[in-house]
Amino acid sequence: MxxxxxxxxxxxxxxxxxxxxxxxxxxxxxxxxxxxxxxxALPVIIIGSDEYEPYNFSDKNGNPAGIDVEIASEAFLRMGYKAQFKNIVWDEKDEMLADGKVDCLWGCFSMNGREDKYRWVGPYMNSRQAVAVRADSNIYALSDLSGKKVAVQSSSKPEEILSQNSADIPQVSGLYCFVRTEYIFAALRKNYVDAVAGHEYMLRVFINESDNKYRLLDESLLLSKLGIAFAKDNDSALPEKLRATLYDMKNDGTLAKIAVKYGLDPNTALGGITLE
Structure with a gap:
C-alpha cells in the first residue's frame, strides 16, 4: 500500500x-x-484636414469626429497605425504634404480634375456639390446663376467649377471665396451674395438650422469622387495597403454603416465604388 x-x-x-x-x-x-x-503605442499617421461637416469636425468635447475620421481611424487601426487628424488651413495643404508635416490629405477631398496631382487612394465615396439660395430667390436652376454673386469656400471644388470659362457653367458676376464655411453662410444671410455652393450635407444642415429660410437647387453642381491624397512621389506601400483595407471595409459593410450614421444614403454615397 x-x-x-x-x-x-x-x-x-x-x-x-x-x-x-x-x-x-x-x-x-x-x-x-x-x-x-x-x-x-501604435505608430501615428498624421492626416491633414479642415473642418467640413459631416466628414471632419469637432464634437462637443473638442475631439475629431465625422465620416472621414471614423473611416480613417478604423482603417489605420486595422493596418496597425493610429490615425491623428491635424486641422490645417486648406490653402496650405500642398506645402504641408510636401514638407512632411502631414502624411496624407483626407477630408471630403475630390479627386475630380486632380487625378494626376497626387498619389490617390480611392475613390472610396461619392460626394454631391450643390447650391443653396434664399427661399424667396428667383434662382431655380444652375443657369439662373448667370450674372449673380456666389460665395464658396476657398480652394474648394465649387470655386474651381464656377471660376471656369465654360459654356456648361453659368458665368457669375462675382465669386467670393472664404477660408471658413461659416463665412459663406454669413455672406448669404447678410445678402452680400445671391447663392452659396458647397457640399450637399453642409448646405442641408445650414438650411435646417435656419428654419428653412433657404432652399437647395435640384440640379447638382458636381457629383465628385472622394479620395485620400498622398504626395505624388510617395513610393511607400502604405497607400496600396490602405486601398486594400478600404476595399475590405466596403465589402464587410463598415463604410455603409458609417455613411448611414451621418445621414447619408449609402446607395448614393457608395454607388459605383469598387476600390479595386
Missing part, C-alpha cells in the same frame, strides 16, 4: 500553484501588451 506523504504533496501543490500564477501573469501581460499596441 502506497504511503501518503504530506510533505511531498505540499511541495507538488506549491510548484503547481506557482506555475499557474506564472502562466496567468504571462496571459495578463499578453493582454496588457495587446491593449497598449492597439492604442497609444
Amino acid at each position: 502506497k504511503r501518503f506523504d504530506f510533505k511531498t504533496q505540499a511541495r507538488i501543490f506549491i510548484k503547481c500553484t506557482a506555475a499557474a500564477v506564472l502562466s496567468l501573469a504571462f496571459i495578463l501581460s499578453g493582454c496588457s501588451d495587446k491593449s497598449a499596441v492597439s492604442s497609444d
Whole structure:
C-alpha cells in the first residue's frame, strides 16, 4: 500500500500553484501588451484636414469626429497605425504634404480634375456639390446663376467649377471665396451674395438650422469622387495597403454603416465604388 506523504504533496501543490500564477501573469501581460499596441503605442499617421461637416469636425468635447475620421481611424487601426487628424488651413495643404508635416490629405477631398496631382487612394465615396439660395430667390436652376454673386469656400471644388470659362457653367458676376464655411453662410444671410455652393450635407444642415429660410437647387453642381491624397512621389506601400483595407471595409459593410450614421444614403454615397 502506497504511503501518503504530506510533505511531498505540499511541495507538488506549491510548484503547481506557482506555475499557474506564472502562466496567468504571462496571459495578463499578453493582454496588457495587446491593449497598449492597439492604442497609444501604435505608430501615428498624421492626416491633414479642415473642418467640413459631416466628414471632419469637432464634437462637443473638442475631439475629431465625422465620416472621414471614423473611416480613417478604423482603417489605420486595422493596418496597425493610429490615425491623428491635424486641422490645417486648406490653402496650405500642398506645402504641408510636401514638407512632411502631414502624411496624407483626407477630408471630403475630390479627386475630380486632380487625378494626376497626387498619389490617390480611392475613390472610396461619392460626394454631391450643390447650391443653396434664399427661399424667396428667383434662382431655380444652375443657369439662373448667370450674372449673380456666389460665395464658396476657398480652394474648394465649387470655386474651381464656377471660376471656369465654360459654356456648361453659368458665368457669375462675382465669386467670393472664404477660408471658413461659416463665412459663406454669413455672406448669404447678410445678402452680400445671391447663392452659396458647397457640399450637399453642409448646405442641408445650414438650411435646417435656419428654419428653412433657404432652399437647395435640384440640379447638382458636381457629383465628385472622394479620395485620400498622398504626395505624388510617395513610393511607400502604405497607400496600396490602405486601398486594400478600404476595399475590405466596403465589402464587410463598415463604410455603409458609417455613411448611414451621418445621414447619408449609402446607395448614393457608395454607388459605383469598387476600390479595386
